[in-house]
Amino acid sequence: MARIVFDLDGTLIDSAPDIHALMNEVLAALGGGEITLAQTREFIGNGVDVFVRRTRTALGLPDAFHAAMVAQFRAGYDDAVSLTTIYPGVVEGLEVLHGAGHRLAICTNKPEAPCRAVLAHLDLARFFDVVIGGDTLAQSKPDPAPLRAALEALGEGPAIFVGDSEVDAATAKAAETPFALFTEGYRKSPVEEIRSDASFDDFARLPDIVNACAVQVIS
Structure with a gap:
């Protein structure tokens, strides 16, 4: 059986609406303007600190705002779940993979506490034996350490990382792990x-991709 590690935001769930709403609450409290949902999707990917920096840059906000924005964003992040949705086919795909005996993990740059909160809210936590968040280790993606930690925790066997972004691709390459986009x-x-x-736009294809990658690694 394979070890399958998933990114979270943009891969299994569309969390951008919650992140967008939370950031605009933070900005409103500071009198700093607003960002759009499209900008939010563009800024996601490298963790809270980088997300805040990209937001400040887009709005021309000074460096002095940074620490307060990070702190206020983190304070509300655990509760930012009500607007988040699961991508179509994800639950069915995870059920097939989990039911086949594959071991599943999360490796995300989202901090671990809000990651676990949204997984519980969406009833996805039941699929995952391991959760590595952006603050679980000292390193975060694209450093390979979080992905390697997730794979090590899952035990032995062929491995594949599933993600949606350039950051995920770079992480997989650094960890020398097959990557499905x-x-x-x-x-x-x-x-x-x-x-x-491999790349896919429908989670119904993922079990076949996993099997193909596992065969390729074993051979």
Whole structure:
């Protein structure tokens, strides 16, 4: 059986509406303007600190705002779940993979506490034996350490990382792990410019991709 590690935001769930609403609450409290949902999707991917920096840059806010924005955003992040949705086919795909005996994990740059909160809210936590958040280790993606930690915790066997972005692709490459790209998430580049071993827009295809990658690794 394979070890399958998933990114979270933009791969399994569309959390951008909650992140967008929370950031605009933070900005309103500071009198700093607003960002759009499209900007939110563009800024997601490298953790809270980078998300805040990208937001400040877009709005021309000073460095002095940074610490307060990060703190206020983190304070509300655990509760930012009401607008988040699961991508179509995800639950069915996870049920097939889990039911087949594959071991599943999360490796995300979202902090671990809000990651676990949204997984519980959406009833997805039951599928995952391991959760590695952006603050679980000292390193975060695209450093390979979080992905390697997730894979090590899952035990032995063929491995694949499933994500939606350039950050995920770089993480998989650094960890020397096959990568499957979900094309409907928060990527910033054309699909053909992102290094992957397979790409898909429908989670019904993922079990076949996992099996193909596992066979390739074993052979």
